[in-house]
Amino acid sequence: MKQGAYTLAVGEYANERELQRARAKLEKLGIAQVDTQKIKKPVIMHRLFLAEFDNHKSADAELLKLQQATGSAFILEEKGRYAVYGGSYLHERGAVTEQKRLVGKGVKLGIKTVNVMIQISKLTAGSFPSDEEARKEAHRLEKQGIVAQVIKVGK
Numbered sequence: 568m569k570q571g572a573y574t575l576a577v578g579e580y581a582n583e584r585e586l587q588r589a590r591a592k593l594e595k596l597g598i599a600q601v602d603t604q605k606i607k608k609p610v611i612m613h614r615l616f617l618a619e620f621d622n623h624k625s626a627d628a629e630l631l632k633l634q635q636a637t638g639s640a641f642i643l644e645e646k647g648r649y650a651v652y653g654g655s656y657l658h659e660r661g662a663v664t665e666q667k668r669l670v671g672k673g674v675k676l677g678i679k680t681v682n683v684m685i686q687i688s689k690l691t692a693g694s695f696p697s698d699e700e701a702r703k704e705a706h707r708l709e710k711q712g713i714v715a716q717v718i719k720v721g722k
Contacts, residue, residue, distance in 0.1 A: 571694035575715035613662035615653035
């Protein structure tokens with residue numbers, strides 16, 4: 568297939584499952600060319616913060632307790648101290664939901680908002696010879712619940 572001058576930017580995904588769902592929906596709608604480009608991008612994450620510790624041994628002990636309530640707990644070294652977290656979420660609502668769930672288990676965590684670099688998958692769809700044809704396809708996809716932005720290839 569000859570490469571067109573335009574394509575559709577469909578979205579950016581940090582979660583592989585969401586990316587695969589979007590790809591499948593586009594393919595079901597008959598989009599012949601669906602591409603993914605992986606990039607590093609700064610994003611705001613919402614982390615469930617337990618506490619900081621002076622040494623790794625103390626942090627490990629608290630991590631083990633926290634892991635009994637949530638499987639997504641982890642430790643990060645920050646400025647010579649060890650911070651224990653109960654999870655990290657791209658969307659604040661996910662962090663709040665998990666925070667409430669853990670309160671129900673007797674675990675109280677604060678939410679710390681941080682900027683981090685993560686890998687994102689940019690999803691593009693289709694190849695169109697003109698802006699007009701790309702816009703027609705974007706409009707068709709919008710009727711199916713997919714928001715797509717026309718972009719010129721190479722920009």
